[in-house]
Amino acid sequence: MRRPGRGEQAVRNNEAILVAAREIFLADPRAPVAAVAERAKVGIGALYRRYPGKEDLLRTLCHDGLKTFIAEAEQAALEPDDWTAFATFLRGVVQADVHSLTVHLAGTFTPTEQMNADAELAADLAAGLIERARPHLRADIEAADITLLLEMCAAVRLPDAARTGELRDRCLTVLLDGLRTAGPLPGPPPRVLELNWRWLST
Structure with missing residues (x-):
């Protein structure tokens, strides 16, 4: 051999x-x-x-997660149906467990210029998919709301990885249904600084 x-x-x-x-x-x-x-x-x-150093390892982990997010968005954008593209994107990101990295590792390292550029690309791709789905979404949903919903799914974690995936998919299905419901949401949407403060703490 x-x-x-x-x-x-x-x-x-x-x-x-x-x-x-x-x-x-x-x-x-x-x-x-x-x-x-x-x-x-x-x-x-x-x-x-x-x-x-440890920061180099953490930085690589999060950058890989960011690249996965971009790949999921680009793949979902190929779907001809606007709602299917949006839902496929969210399911792909949840299944890849991208936002667990954000929840746990934000603020533990200094992002590189390339990471910042990729983060802007990721935001633009996500915004494009959200705008495509806009006719089906409740009127006051913003991109930042979607970020927090994805982090909510990432918070579901059990020792059994398969069961974790099932419960996250169940949670996301409920959230997708809620995104299409009519009626105003309480309070203003999350602000950019409210989402980004974690990355500015180092």
Whole structure:
């Protein structure tokens, strides 16, 4: 049997590190990097060669989540039906568990310029899908409302991953029905600063 080369092993190690880091830091953002190396079954030196500090690892996790958000939005935008595109986008983001990273890791690192640019792209893509669905949405829904609803779904978490997915899908289905209901919502929608303060705390 052919043994993997150094390049292949490095890729496998990195994948193991990122999977372990997601599990460790979603459970406890204050956990040490050594816990990630132990969970990933890689040497601490191998981890530090790729990620010189904890912030670098956290930054990569969140940037990967942002890229997933963008990919889900771009894929959903291909749907010809406006409501289906919107609902497909939300389901894809919830299933990918993107917003768990925001809820747990916001403010734990300094975003790069590229992350900020990608965040703007993500916001534009989401806004486009929301505008397409606008004729079907209650009149006073804003993009920031959708952000908080996605974070609500991400808050559903059980030890059983499959059951977590089922309950999140159930929650999202209720929320989607509510988004189409007529009648005014109480209070103003979330403000941009109310959503972004977490990223400004470092």
